[in-house]
Amino acid sequence: MTTGQAITPVTAEAVTAEAVSEALTAFLAERIKTEVAPDQDLFASGLASSMFAMQLVVHLEETYDIAIIGPELKLDNFRTVQAMTALVLRLRDG
Amino acid sequence: MPDAPTLVKCLIWDLDNTLWQGTLLEDPGVRLPDEIRDVIITLDARGILQSIASKNDHDLAWQRLEDLGIAEYFVHPRIGWGRKSDSVCGIADELNFAMNTIAFIDDLPSERAEVSFRAAEVRCYPAEQAASLPGRPEFRPDVVTVDARRRRQMYQASFRRDAERESFAGPDEDFLRSLELVMAIKRADEEDLSRVEELTLRTSQMNATGVHYSDAALRGLLADPGHEVLTVTLSDRFGPHGAVGVMLLEYRPGVWHLKLLATSCRVVSFGAGTVILNWLIDQAARAGVHLAADFRRTDRNRMMDIAYRFAGFAEDPCACLTSTSPASTASTASAGERDGVQCLHLAAAPRPGPTTMRLTAPDLTAGRVPVR
Numbered sequence: 001m002t003t004g005q006a007i008t009p010v011t012a013e014a015v016t017a018e019a020v021s022e023a024l025t026a027f028l029a030e031r032i033k034t035e036v037a038p039d040q041d042l043f044a045s046g047l048a049s050s051m052f053a054m055q056l057v058v059h060l061e062e063t064y065d066i067a068i069i070g071p072e073l074k075l076d077n078f079r080t081v082q083a084m085t086a087l088v089l090r091l092r093d094g
Numbered sequence: 095m096p097d098a099p100t101l102v103k104c105l106i107w108d109l110d111n112t113l114w115q116g117t118l119l120e121d122p123g124v125r126l127p128d129e130i131r132d133v134i135i136t137l138d139a140r141g142i143l144q145s146i147a148s149k150n151d152h153d154l155a156w157q158r159l160e161d162l163g164i165a166e167y168f169v170h171p172r173i174g175w176g177r178k179s180d181s182v183c184g185i186a187d188e189l190n191f192a193m194n195t196i197a198f199i200d201d202l203p204s205e206r207a208e209v210s211f212r213a214a215e216v217r218c219y220p221a222e223q224a225a226s227l228p229g230r231p232e233f234r235p236d237v238v239t240v241d242a243r244r245r246r247q248m249y250q251a252s253f254r255r256d257a258e259r260e261s262f263a264g265p266d267e268d269f270l271r272s273l274e275l276v277m278a279i280k281r282a283d284e285e286d287l288s289r290v291e292e293l294t295l296r297t298s299q300m301n302a303t304g305v306h307y308s309d310a311a312l313r314g315l316l317a318d319p320g321h322e323v324l325t326v327t328l329s330d331r332f333g334p335h336g337a338v339g340v341m342l343l344e345y346r347p348g349v350w351h352l353k354l355l356a357t358s359c360r361v362v363s364f365g366a367g368t369v370i371l372n373w374l375i376d377q378a379a380r381a382g383v384h385l386a387a388d389f390r391r392t393d394r395n396r397m398m399d400i401a402y403r404f405a406g407f408a409e410d411p412c413a414c415l416t417s418t419s420p421a422s423t424a425s426t427a428s429a430g431e432r433d434g435v436q437c438l439h440l441a442a443a444p445r446p447g448p449t450t451m452r453l454t455a456p457d458l459t460a461g462r463v464p465v466r
Binding site for chain 2: 031032054070078
Protein backbone atom coordinates (compact mmCIF):
# COMPACT_ATOMS: atom_id res chain seq x y z
CA MET A 1 0.00 0.00 0.00
CA THR A 2 1.24 3.45 -0.83
CA THR A 3 0.78 6.18 1.68
CA GLY A 4 0.22 9.87 1.36
CA GLN A 5 -2.05 9.45 -1.62
CA ALA A 6 -5.78 9.84 -1.48
CA ILE A 7 -7.08 6.51 -2.68
CA THR A 8 -10.84 6.26 -2.62
CA PRO A 9 -12.30 3.05 -3.95
CA VAL A 10 -15.53 3.62 -5.83
CA THR A 11 -17.53 1.31 -3.62
CA ALA A 12 -16.39 3.02 -0.42
CA GLU A 13 -17.20 6.37 -1.95
CA ALA A 14 -20.71 5.22 -2.71
CA VAL A 15 -21.29 3.89 0.78
CA THR A 16 -20.49 6.72 3.15
CA ALA A 17 -22.60 7.35 6.21
CA GLU A 18 -24.10 10.42 4.56
CA ALA A 19 -25.02 8.55 1.40
CA VAL A 20 -26.60 5.64 3.25
CA SER A 21 -28.48 7.94 5.58
CA GLU A 22 -29.79 10.02 2.70
CA ALA A 23 -30.82 7.02 0.63
CA LEU A 24 -32.59 5.47 3.62
CA THR A 25 -34.44 8.67 4.42
CA ALA A 26 -35.62 8.85 0.83
CA PHE A 27 -36.66 5.18 0.87
CA LEU A 28 -38.65 5.70 4.06
CA ALA A 29 -40.26 8.87 2.74
CA GLU A 30 -41.50 6.89 -0.24
CA ARG A 31 -42.65 3.87 1.70
CA ILE A 32 -44.23 5.34 4.82
CA LYS A 33 -45.04 8.75 3.33
CA THR A 34 -43.23 10.55 6.13
CA GLU A 35 -39.99 12.52 6.39
CA VAL A 36 -38.12 11.07 9.38
CA ALA A 37 -35.25 12.49 11.43
CA PRO A 38 -32.06 10.36 11.62
CA ASP A 39 -32.63 9.61 15.30
CA GLN A 40 -36.41 9.17 15.19
CA ASP A 41 -37.61 5.82 16.53
CA LEU A 42 -39.64 4.37 13.67
CA PHE A 43 -41.31 1.73 15.81
CA ALA A 44 -42.06 3.68 18.98
CA SER A 45 -43.70 6.36 16.84
CA GLY A 46 -45.87 3.76 15.13
CA LEU A 47 -44.57 4.69 11.67
CA ALA A 48 -43.28 1.21 10.96
CA SER A 49 -44.79 -2.16 11.73
CA SER A 50 -42.81 -5.29 12.41
CA MET A 51 -43.87 -6.34 8.93
CA PHE A 52 -42.28 -3.24 7.46
CA ALA A 53 -39.15 -4.05 9.45
CA MET A 54 -38.87 -7.27 7.48
CA GLN A 55 -39.03 -5.33 4.25
CA LEU A 56 -36.27 -3.08 5.58
CA VAL A 57 -34.04 -6.10 6.18
CA VAL A 58 -34.49 -7.30 2.63
CA HIS A 59 -34.07 -3.79 1.23
CA LEU A 60 -30.77 -3.19 3.07
CA GLU A 61 -29.41 -6.59 2.07
CA GLU A 62 -30.18 -6.09 -1.58
CA THR A 63 -29.12 -2.46 -1.82
CA TYR A 64 -25.81 -2.81 -0.01
CA ASP A 65 -24.96 -6.42 -0.80
CA ILE A 66 -24.79 -7.46 2.84
CA ALA A 67 -26.15 -10.41 4.82
CA ILE A 68 -27.92 -9.51 8.04
CA ILE A 69 -28.08 -12.71 10.07
CA GLY A 70 -28.08 -14.11 13.58
CA PRO A 71 -27.47 -11.60 16.37
CA GLU A 72 -27.45 -8.66 13.93
CA LEU A 73 -31.11 -9.36 13.22
CA LYS A 74 -32.47 -7.45 16.16
CA LEU A 75 -35.03 -4.72 16.16
CA ASP A 76 -32.64 -2.22 17.77
CA ASN A 77 -30.52 -2.26 14.62
CA PHE A 78 -33.53 -1.02 12.63
CA ARG A 79 -35.09 1.50 15.00
CA THR A 80 -33.60 4.61 13.45
CA VAL A 81 -31.94 5.74 10.25
CA GLN A 82 -28.76 6.20 12.30
CA ALA A 83 -28.85 2.65 13.60
CA MET A 84 -29.45 1.19 10.12
CA THR A 85 -26.67 3.32 8.66
CA ALA A 86 -24.26 2.09 11.31
CA LEU A 87 -25.34 -1.49 10.64
CA VAL A 88 -24.73 -1.17 6.90
CA LEU A 89 -21.26 0.36 7.36
CA ARG A 90 -20.31 -2.24 9.98
CA LEU A 91 -21.36 -5.17 7.82
CA ARG A 92 -19.68 -3.79 4.72
CA ASP A 93 -16.43 -3.39 6.63
CA GLY A 94 -16.72 -6.82 8.20
CA MET B 95 -46.42 -50.21 -5.97
CA PRO B 96 -46.95 -46.98 -7.90
CA ASP B 97 -47.24 -43.76 -5.91
CA ALA B 98 -50.53 -41.87 -5.83
CA PRO B 99 -50.59 -39.38 -8.71
CA THR B 100 -49.81 -35.74 -7.97
CA LEU B 101 -53.09 -33.96 -7.32
CA VAL B 102 -54.26 -31.40 -9.85
CA LYS B 103 -54.55 -27.98 -8.19
CA CYS B 104 -55.88 -26.11 -11.21
CA LEU B 105 -57.76 -27.29 -14.31
CA ILE B 106 -57.58 -24.95 -17.29
CA TRP B 107 -60.44 -25.15 -19.77
CA ASP B 108 -60.61 -24.38 -23.47
CA LEU B 109 -64.04 -22.93 -24.33
CA ASP B 110 -65.20 -23.71 -27.90
CA ASN B 111 -66.24 -27.35 -28.27
CA THR B 112 -64.70 -28.21 -24.92
CA LEU B 113 -66.47 -26.34 -22.14
CA TRP B 114 -69.42 -25.44 -24.34
CA GLN B 115 -70.77 -26.98 -27.54
CA GLY B 116 -70.09 -24.89 -30.64
CA THR B 117 -67.91 -21.94 -31.66
CA LEU B 118 -68.91 -18.70 -30.02
CA LEU B 119 -68.00 -16.40 -32.92
CA GLU B 120 -70.26 -18.42 -35.23
CA ASP B 121 -72.99 -19.23 -32.75
CA PRO B 122 -73.65 -16.71 -29.95
CA GLY B 123 -75.97 -19.23 -28.27
CA VAL B 124 -73.39 -21.93 -27.55
CA ARG B 125 -74.77 -24.52 -25.12
CA LEU B 126 -73.26 -25.66 -21.83
CA PRO B 127 -74.06 -29.37 -21.30
CA ASP B 128 -75.35 -30.22 -17.83
CA GLU B 129 -72.61 -32.79 -17.37
CA ILE B 130 -69.94 -30.12 -17.91
CA ARG B 131 -71.63 -27.80 -15.42
CA ASP B 132 -71.60 -30.68 -12.93
CA VAL B 133 -67.88 -31.22 -13.47
CA ILE B 134 -67.15 -27.54 -12.83
CA ILE B 135 -69.20 -27.47 -9.63
CA THR B 136 -67.83 -30.79 -8.39
CA LEU B 137 -64.17 -29.86 -8.87
CA ASP B 138 -64.79 -26.46 -7.28
CA ALA B 139 -66.26 -28.12 -4.21
CA ARG B 140 -63.13 -30.27 -3.93
CA GLY B 141 -60.93 -27.19 -3.77
CA ILE B 142 -59.53 -27.59 -7.28
CA LEU B 143 -59.21 -24.20 -8.93
CA GLN B 144 -60.34 -23.72 -12.52
CA SER B 145 -59.26 -21.27 -15.17
CA ILE B 146 -59.65 -20.67 -18.90
CA ALA B 147 -57.24 -20.59 -21.85
CA SER B 148 -59.29 -19.80 -24.92
CA LYS B 149 -58.70 -18.17 -28.29
CA ASN B 150 -61.75 -15.98 -28.42
CA ASP B 151 -63.01 -12.44 -28.18
CA HIS B 152 -62.53 -11.72 -24.50
CA ASP B 153 -65.57 -9.55 -23.80
CA LEU B 154 -67.92 -11.73 -25.83
CA ALA B 155 -66.71 -14.94 -24.19
CA TRP B 156 -66.79 -13.54 -20.66
CA GLN B 157 -70.31 -12.22 -21.22
CA ARG B 158 -71.39 -15.69 -22.34
CA LEU B 159 -69.82 -17.27 -19.23
CA GLU B 160 -71.72 -14.78 -17.07
CA ASP B 161 -74.98 -15.49 -18.91
CA LEU B 162 -74.42 -19.21 -18.31
CA GLY B 163 -73.95 -18.43 -14.60
CA ILE B 164 -70.47 -19.94 -14.30
CA ALA B 165 -68.09 -16.97 -14.70
CA GLU B 166 -67.45 -16.84 -10.95
CA TYR B 167 -65.89 -20.33 -10.99
CA PHE B 168 -62.80 -19.23 -12.94
CA VAL B 169 -59.68 -17.52 -11.66
CA HIS B 170 -57.17 -15.63 -13.83
CA PRO B 171 -58.93 -16.52 -17.13
CA ARG B 172 -56.85 -15.93 -20.27
CA ILE B 173 -59.11 -15.24 -23.21
CA GLY B 174 -57.44 -13.72 -26.24
CA TRP B 175 -55.47 -14.64 -29.33
CA GLY B 176 -52.12 -15.62 -27.88
CA ARG B 177 -50.54 -19.05 -27.68
CA LYS B 178 -52.26 -21.49 -25.33
CA SER B 179 -48.94 -22.42 -23.77
CA ASP B 180 -48.38 -18.77 -22.82
CA SER B 181 -51.83 -18.67 -21.25
CA VAL B 182 -51.30 -21.91 -19.32
CA CYS B 183 -47.86 -20.88 -18.05
CA GLY B 184 -49.14 -17.41 -17.17
CA ILE B 185 -52.01 -18.83 -15.12
CA ALA B 186 -49.65 -21.20 -13.29
CA ASP B 187 -47.34 -18.25 -12.58
CA GLU B 188 -50.08 -16.07 -11.20
CA LEU B 189 -51.27 -18.86 -8.92
CA ASN B 190 -47.69 -19.72 -7.98
CA PHE B 191 -48.46 -23.39 -8.74
CA ALA B 192 -45.91 -25.88 -10.08
CA MET B 193 -46.54 -27.05 -13.66
CA ASN B 194 -47.08 -30.64 -12.54
CA THR B 195 -50.16 -29.52 -10.59
CA ILE B 196 -51.79 -27.97 -13.67
CA ALA B 197 -54.20 -29.76 -16.02
CA PHE B 198 -55.40 -28.55 -19.42
CA ILE B 199 -58.42 -29.74 -21.40
CA ASP B 200 -58.95 -28.88 -25.08
CA ASP B 201 -60.72 -30.52 -28.02
CA LEU B 202 -57.90 -29.74 -30.47
CA PRO B 203 -54.92 -32.13 -30.51
CA SER B 204 -52.77 -29.33 -31.96
CA GLU B 205 -53.40 -27.11 -28.94
CA ARG B 206 -52.69 -29.91 -26.48
CA ALA B 207 -49.47 -30.65 -28.35
CA GLU B 208 -48.45 -27.00 -28.28
CA VAL B 209 -48.97 -26.83 -24.52
CA SER B 210 -47.18 -30.15 -23.97
CA PHE B 211 -44.25 -29.04 -26.11
CA ARG B 212 -43.59 -25.97 -24.00
CA ALA B 213 -44.79 -27.26 -20.63
CA ALA B 214 -44.26 -31.01 -20.63
CA GLU B 215 -45.39 -31.47 -17.02
CA VAL B 216 -48.88 -30.10 -17.64
CA ARG B 217 -51.37 -32.95 -17.89
CA CYS B 218 -53.49 -32.59 -21.04
CA TYR B 219 -56.90 -34.18 -21.63
CA PRO B 220 -59.06 -34.31 -24.77
CA ALA B 221 -62.51 -32.69 -24.52
CA GLU B 222 -64.37 -36.00 -24.61
CA GLN B 223 -62.82 -36.95 -21.27
CA ALA B 224 -64.29 -33.94 -19.47
CA ALA B 225 -67.12 -35.81 -17.77
CA SER B 226 -64.73 -38.47 -16.50
CA LEU B 227 -62.27 -36.09 -14.84
CA PRO B 228 -63.90 -36.05 -11.37
CA GLY B 229 -63.54 -39.84 -11.25
CA ARG B 230 -59.81 -39.81 -11.92
CA PRO B 231 -57.45 -40.17 -8.94
CA GLU B 232 -55.52 -36.98 -9.75
CA PHE B 233 -58.77 -35.04 -9.23
CA ARG B 234 -59.70 -36.78 -5.99
CA PRO B 235 -58.06 -35.34 -2.85
CA ASP B 236 -58.19 -37.67 0.18
CA VAL B 237 -59.48 -35.01 2.52
CA VAL B 238 -61.72 -32.11 1.55
CA THR B 239 -61.71 -29.58 4.38
CA VAL B 240 -63.87 -26.52 4.91
CA ASP B 241 -60.94 -24.43 3.66
CA ALA B 242 -60.62 -26.50 0.50
CA ARG B 243 -64.30 -26.12 -0.28
CA ARG B 244 -63.96 -22.36 -0.27
CA ARG B 245 -60.44 -22.16 -1.69
CA ARG B 246 -61.61 -20.41 -4.84
CA GLN B 247 -63.44 -17.73 -2.85
CA MET B 248 -60.33 -17.27 -0.73
CA TYR B 249 -58.19 -16.76 -3.84
CA GLN B 250 -60.70 -14.34 -5.29
CA ALA B 251 -60.84 -12.38 -2.01
CA SER B 252 -57.07 -12.28 -2.10
CA PHE B 253 -57.06 -10.75 -5.63
CA ARG B 254 -59.45 -8.02 -4.47
CA ARG B 255 -57.30 -7.44 -1.40
CA ASP B 256 -54.13 -7.15 -3.51
CA ALA B 257 -55.82 -4.73 -5.88
CA GLU B 258 -56.89 -2.57 -2.98
CA ARG B 259 -53.41 -2.67 -1.49
CA GLU B 260 -51.94 -1.53 -4.84
CA SER B 261 -54.20 1.48 -4.85
CA PHE B 262 -53.80 2.32 -1.15
CA ALA B 263 -51.72 5.46 -0.66
CA GLY B 264 -51.00 5.49 3.08
CA PRO B 265 -48.62 3.50 5.31
CA ASP B 266 -48.93 -0.29 5.33
CA GLU B 267 -50.14 -0.35 8.88
CA ASP B 268 -53.07 1.90 7.97
CA PHE B 269 -53.92 -0.40 5.11
CA LEU B 270 -53.85 -3.41 7.44
CA ARG B 271 -56.19 -1.65 9.84
CA SER B 272 -58.54 -0.92 6.94
CA LEU B 273 -58.84 -4.67 6.30
CA GLU B 274 -60.50 -5.24 9.69
CA LEU B 275 -58.43 -8.36 10.31
CA VAL B 276 -59.54 -10.81 12.96
CA MET B 277 -57.17 -13.51 14.16
CA ALA B 278 -58.41 -16.41 16.24
CA ILE B 279 -55.97 -18.64 18.08
CA LYS B 280 -57.56 -21.74 19.57
CA ARG B 281 -56.74 -25.07 21.11
CA ALA B 282 -56.92 -27.56 18.26
CA ASP B 283 -59.48 -30.33 17.91
CA GLU B 284 -59.57 -33.13 15.34
CA GLU B 285 -61.33 -31.02 12.70
CA ASP B 286 -58.85 -28.15 13.14
CA LEU B 287 -55.98 -30.57 12.67
CA SER B 288 -57.39 -31.75 9.34
CA ARG B 289 -57.26 -28.16 8.15
CA VAL B 290 -53.72 -27.82 9.44
CA GLU B 291 -52.65 -31.07 7.83
CA GLU B 292 -53.59 -29.59 4.53
CA LEU B 293 -51.59 -26.49 5.40
CA THR B 294 -48.53 -28.57 6.09
CA LEU B 295 -49.03 -30.66 2.95
CA ARG B 296 -49.14 -27.62 0.74
CA THR B 297 -45.83 -26.25 -0.40
CA SER B 298 -46.50 -22.58 0.23
CA GLN B 299 -45.97 -22.57 3.96
CA MET B 300 -43.51 -21.10 6.36
CA ASN B 301 -42.33 -23.75 8.73
CA ALA B 302 -40.14 -21.99 11.25
CA THR B 303 -38.67 -25.11 12.75
CA GLY B 304 -37.99 -26.82 9.46
CA VAL B 305 -38.93 -29.92 11.49
CA HIS B 306 -41.92 -31.83 10.22
CA TYR B 307 -44.53 -33.08 12.65
CA SER B 308 -46.83 -35.67 11.14
CA ASP B 309 -50.56 -35.43 11.47
CA ALA B 310 -50.48 -38.54 13.67
CA ALA B 311 -47.85 -37.03 15.97
CA LEU B 312 -49.89 -33.85 16.42
CA ARG B 313 -53.11 -35.81 17.00
CA GLY B 314 -51.31 -37.88 19.62
CA LEU B 315 -50.47 -34.71 21.53
CA LEU B 316 -54.00 -33.25 21.54
CA ALA B 317 -54.85 -34.86 24.87
CA ASP B 318 -51.35 -34.55 26.37
CA PRO B 319 -51.43 -32.10 29.29
CA GLY B 320 -47.73 -31.42 28.76
CA HIS B 321 -48.31 -30.15 25.25
CA GLU B 322 -50.49 -27.56 23.61
CA VAL B 323 -51.52 -27.78 19.94
CA LEU B 324 -52.92 -24.48 18.73
CA THR B 325 -54.33 -23.44 15.38
CA VAL B 326 -54.68 -19.97 13.94
CA THR B 327 -57.38 -18.70 11.59
CA LEU B 328 -57.61 -15.27 10.00
CA SER B 329 -60.39 -13.37 8.31
CA ASP B 330 -60.98 -9.84 7.08
CA ARG B 331 -63.70 -7.83 5.40
CA PHE B 332 -62.98 -9.56 2.09
CA GLY B 333 -63.61 -12.95 3.60
CA PRO B 334 -61.88 -15.81 5.39
CA HIS B 335 -58.22 -16.69 4.93
CA GLY B 336 -58.96 -20.04 6.54
CA ALA B 337 -56.56 -21.94 8.78
CA VAL B 338 -53.29 -20.08 8.42
CA GLY B 339 -51.10 -21.37 11.20
CA VAL B 340 -50.26 -24.09 13.69
CA MET B 341 -48.21 -24.12 16.89
CA LEU B 342 -46.89 -26.92 19.06
CA LEU B 343 -45.88 -25.89 22.56
CA GLU B 344 -44.44 -28.02 25.35
CA TYR B 345 -44.82 -26.90 28.95
CA ARG B 346 -41.73 -27.42 31.09
CA PRO B 347 -40.79 -26.15 34.52
CA GLY B 348 -39.82 -22.50 34.08
CA VAL B 349 -39.87 -22.59 30.31
CA TRP B 350 -42.32 -23.10 27.48
CA HIS B 351 -40.79 -24.73 24.44
CA LEU B 352 -42.18 -23.70 21.04
CA LYS B 353 -41.44 -26.76 18.92
CA LEU B 354 -43.40 -25.90 15.82
CA LEU B 355 -44.70 -22.69 14.33
CA ALA B 356 -45.88 -22.80 10.74
CA THR B 357 -47.86 -20.09 9.01
CA SER B 358 -49.17 -19.86 5.49
CA CYS B 359 -47.23 -17.64 3.09
CA ARG B 360 -50.50 -15.96 2.27
CA VAL B 361 -50.57 -14.14 5.60
CA VAL B 362 -46.92 -13.15 5.97
CA SER B 363 -47.64 -9.70 4.60
CA PHE B 364 -50.19 -9.19 7.37
CA GLY B 365 -47.51 -9.65 10.00
CA ALA B 366 -49.30 -12.76 11.29
CA GLY B 367 -46.10 -14.41 12.55
CA THR B 368 -45.23 -11.42 14.68
CA VAL B 369 -48.73 -11.14 16.13
CA ILE B 370 -48.65 -14.83 17.10
CA LEU B 371 -45.19 -14.57 18.67
CA ASN B 372 -46.06 -11.42 20.62
CA TRP B 373 -49.18 -13.08 21.99
CA LEU B 374 -47.19 -16.13 23.07
CA ILE B 375 -44.49 -13.96 24.69
CA ASP B 376 -47.13 -12.06 26.62
CA GLN B 377 -48.72 -15.32 27.80
CA ALA B 378 -45.34 -16.62 28.94
CA ALA B 379 -44.67 -13.38 30.81
CA ARG B 380 -48.00 -13.74 32.62
CA ALA B 381 -47.10 -17.31 33.53
CA GLY B 382 -43.70 -16.21 34.76
CA VAL B 383 -41.78 -18.49 32.40
CA HIS B 384 -39.12 -18.11 29.75
CA LEU B 385 -39.59 -19.17 26.14
CA ALA B 386 -37.45 -21.46 24.03
CA ALA B 387 -38.05 -21.84 20.30
CA ASP B 388 -36.71 -24.34 17.81
CA PHE B 389 -35.55 -22.90 14.55
CA ARG B 390 -33.85 -24.46 11.55
CA ARG B 391 -33.03 -22.16 8.68
CA THR B 392 -34.31 -23.36 5.31
CA ASP B 393 -34.28 -21.63 1.96
CA ARG B 394 -37.85 -20.50 2.44
CA ASN B 395 -38.36 -19.44 6.04
CA ARG B 396 -36.29 -16.26 6.16
CA MET B 397 -39.29 -14.18 7.09
CA MET B 398 -39.91 -16.36 10.12
CA ASP B 399 -36.23 -16.05 11.08
CA ILE B 400 -36.63 -12.27 11.05
CA ALA B 401 -39.93 -12.48 12.95
CA TYR B 402 -38.29 -14.55 15.72
CA ARG B 403 -35.29 -12.26 16.00
CA PHE B 404 -37.31 -9.06 15.94
CA ALA B 405 -39.59 -10.47 18.60
CA GLY B 406 -36.46 -10.71 20.76
CA PHE B 407 -35.44 -14.37 20.47
CA ALA B 408 -31.66 -14.79 20.61
CA GLU B 409 -28.97 -17.39 21.16
CA ASP B 410 -28.52 -16.61 24.87
CA PRO B 411 -27.50 -19.41 27.18
CA CYS B 412 -29.93 -19.62 30.08
CA ALA B 413 -30.33 -21.91 33.06
CA CYS B 414 -33.94 -22.61 32.09
CA LEU B 415 -32.76 -24.56 29.05
CA THR B 416 -30.99 -27.14 31.20
CA SER B 417 -34.36 -28.32 32.52
CA THR B 418 -35.40 -29.59 29.13
CA SER B 419 -36.15 -33.28 29.06
CA PRO B 420 -33.62 -35.49 27.30
CA ALA B 421 -36.29 -37.31 25.31
CA SER B 422 -37.25 -34.18 23.49
CA THR B 423 -35.65 -33.45 20.16
CA ALA B 424 -33.74 -30.29 19.52
CA SER B 425 -33.29 -29.50 23.19
CA THR B 426 -29.75 -28.94 24.25
CA ALA B 427 -28.17 -28.09 27.56
CA SER B 428 -27.63 -24.55 26.36
CA ALA B 429 -28.89 -22.45 23.52
CA GLY B 430 -27.16 -23.87 20.51
CA GLU B 431 -27.54 -26.15 17.56
CA ARG B 432 -28.32 -29.78 16.99
CA ASP B 433 -28.90 -31.17 13.54
CA GLY B 434 -29.03 -27.61 12.31
CA VAL B 435 -31.90 -26.84 14.68
CA GLN B 436 -31.12 -23.84 16.83
CA CYS B 437 -32.74 -23.40 20.20
CA LEU B 438 -33.49 -19.71 20.56
CA HIS B 439 -34.30 -18.20 23.93
CA LEU B 440 -36.28 -15.28 25.28
CA ALA B 441 -36.93 -14.00 28.80
CA ALA B 442 -40.56 -13.03 28.30
CA ALA B 443 -41.87 -9.61 29.28
CA PRO B 444 -45.46 -8.38 28.83
CA ARG B 445 -46.34 -7.24 25.32
CA PRO B 446 -49.16 -5.02 24.15
CA GLY B 447 -51.80 -6.54 21.89
CA PRO B 448 -51.65 -6.07 18.11
CA THR B 449 -52.59 -2.67 16.69
CA THR B 450 -53.47 -3.96 13.23
CA MET B 451 -55.99 -6.68 14.04
CA ARG B 452 -58.41 -8.02 16.60
CA LEU B 453 -57.16 -11.13 18.38
CA THR B 454 -59.08 -13.78 20.24
CA ALA B 455 -57.06 -16.42 22.04
CA PRO B 456 -57.25 -18.80 25.00
CA ASP B 457 -55.60 -18.00 28.33
CA LEU B 458 -52.74 -20.47 28.54
CA THR B 459 -51.91 -19.42 32.09
CA ALA B 460 -55.25 -20.54 33.52
CA GLY B 461 -54.63 -23.28 36.03
CA ARG B 462 -50.87 -22.96 35.67
CA VAL B 463 -49.00 -21.84 38.77
CA PRO B 464 -46.10 -19.53 37.93
CA VAL B 465 -42.93 -21.48 38.51
CA ARG B 466 -40.72 -18.57 39.43
